[in-house]
Amino acid sequence: MLVALAGGVGAARMLRGLVDVMDPAEIVAVVNTGDDVVLHGLHISPDLDTVTYTLAGAINPDTGWGLSGESWAAMEALAAYGDGHAAWFRLGDQDLGTHLYRTNRLAAGATLSQVTAEIARRWGVEITLLPMSDDYVETRVTVAGHEIGFQEYFVGLHHEVAVEAVAFRGATDAAPAPGVLAAIERAECLLICPSNPIVSIGPILAVPGVRQAVEARRADAVAVSPIVGGRALKGPADHMLRELGHELSVVGVARLYAPLAATLVIDEADEHLAGAVEAEGMDALVTATVMTGRPEAAALARTVLGAHRERAAP
Amino acid sequence: MLVALAGGVGAARMLRGLVDVMDPAEIVAVVNTGDDVVLHGLHISPDLDTVTYTLAGAINPDTGWGLSGESWAAMEALAAYGDGHAAWFRLGDQDLGTHLYRTNRLAAGATLSQVTAEIARRWGVEITLLPMSDDYVETRVTVAGHEIGFQEYFVGLHHEVAVEAVAFRGATDAAPAPGVLAAIERAECLLICPSNPIVSIGPILAVPGVRQAVEARRADAVAVSPIVGGRALKGPADHMLRELGHELSVVGVARLYAPLAATLVIDEADEHLAGAVEAEGMDALVTATVMTGRPEAAALARTVLGAHRERAAP
Secondary structure, eight states: OEEEEEOSHHHHHHHHHHHHHSOGGGEEEEEOOTTOEEETTEEEOHHHHHHHHHHTTOBOTTTSSSBTTOOOHHHHHHHTTOGGGOOSSOOOHHHHHHHHHHHHHHHTTOOHHHHHHHHHHHTTOOSEEEESBSSOOEEEEEETTEEEEHHIIIIITTTOSOOOEEEEETGGGOOBOTTHHHHHHHOSEEEEOSSOIIIIIHHHHHSTTHHHHHHTTGGGEEEEOSEETTEESSTTHHHHHHHTTOOSSHHHHHHHHTTTOSEEEEEGGGGGGHHHHHHTTOEEEEEOOOOSSHHHHHHHHHHHHHHHHHHHOO | OEEEEEOSHHHHHHHHHHHHHSOGGGEEEEEOOTTOEEETTEEEOHHHHHHHHHHTTOBOTTTSSSBTTOOOHHHHHHHTTOGGGOOSSOOOHHHHHHHHHHHHHHHTTOOHHHHHHHHHHHTTOOSEEEESBSSOOEEEEEETTEEEEHHIIIIITTTOSOOOEEEEETGGGOOBOTTHHHHHHHOSEEEEOSSOIIIIIHHHHHSTTHHHHHHHTGGGEEEEOSEETTEESSTTHHHHHHHTTOOSSHHHHHHHHTTTOSEEEEEGGGGGGHHHHHHTTOEEEEEOOOOSSHHHHHHHHHHHHHHHHHHHOO
16 A cells, blocks of 8 residues: 655646556545635635546646636636635636535535545545545745735745745644554555645644654655755745755755655756765655656656565565 | 615515616615525525626526526536535526625625625615625524524425424524614605515514614505415415415505505505405505516506605695
């Protein structure tokens, strides 16, 4: 069994690569819910939805989020109410069906785990999707001295402002969702997907018990660097790392992940840093990590699994 | 100034007739919000929306509710999640924009009065729309010994079950929305629209102070019967009246409205009951009351205003 710690777009592509090269029934994804947000009364789980829609082959390939062939009647109607309340967080009409369903079920007393499984089933997702927690955990970022919600920073401000601090509100009182710790303990291979280490993987590790469980499986854990050639392929991981005092390179990623995983998969563009990664205590595995399409994702998945198998049976 | 107590479809048509024959700036509608419901996390105000969309000329003429030219992508996506959670309360994509806006603004601390005015402005509604109250008032009906929400009865059960009791939860603690009592006090003409007396006009009168304010203006008040030839033109007013022990006729309506209005407008189909209506203490005004189209609504409005003018200056 493979257990993947997952954020949004990068993780979703990695998981789709994995289902192409191994039995989906053997994959468990533990997904970040620190980005979850209640907007207009609706409970939105951006990372869970991105993973679900990607695995369903329904994702909008141009944006990496939302559904392909989406219509926008509700957002246009909302925008007609005026600037101040315009739809800064774009929700497509079909996508709204998911948020209405989730909100409805949560209001009826279902847990986020249950609703996530129901949504995955409706989309024909064959891997097991677990939210990191059924409890409230909210990623908040401080910009210009003010703490704001993650989506306000990420979508509202286009992650163009400097981040001074990150906090996971509620994390200390949260429990891992049912099955999360057991899956990590029983996993043959633990994979940290190429997601933002601070605001995608960070919230998962902030749920009490998860970091320790991952550290205990370090020997069987592989991380894929989200930083390639000193840049994030998607999102603000690059300048966020720098703003929070980390080195913006695979070496900076290695410093964050060394206690958690034995191996760091880095891109060929960063081959010259392999030695520096190893100096941080991680094996460096150099391969093509940019998942431009499904074949590239499958090739990366095959390499990651091969490397793990080699380590496991030397 | 004319003040109208209004429910949904019948009231909306009556109001559209009025704006065709008098200055819209002189019309205030006090609208039932006992039917309001939170569904999937969204605050829905069915009667306010029906009045707003009708006055905007945007209502779906076939159903009498919702927007014309509506799309249903969100509902179809929601329905795909399975029977148990199917979209029994149909919300069109454009219509969702209104509910997202209202929910958002209420969450931001705006009152329902403020949001109602904003929504009316966006739709170009020229009359003043007031919710009956900014406070929680919920119409609940008892069917087969169980109390359920009004929309569950009205939409979910297609109002096909017998009603044993009606209650307005929260009403005793609610206050009339700002401007409601003052408008009733200052009105030259008070109009009780052809709406369900029990679950459309009833909740408005249940807000503390409103019934007394209306009774004080009885001489200047005209009610239009929603019962024509012993039947309701729309909705369950007919069997609900009977189930709750009222006579199912304009005479039954007269018994309910006699303390509130001097005049009852009844349809030509009920001309033979004019004497019985007058025996209940109301003047009976016989005219064509079925608003099959805009001209018929305008004609009814003209008759109502004429009758009132005659009374005021005999």
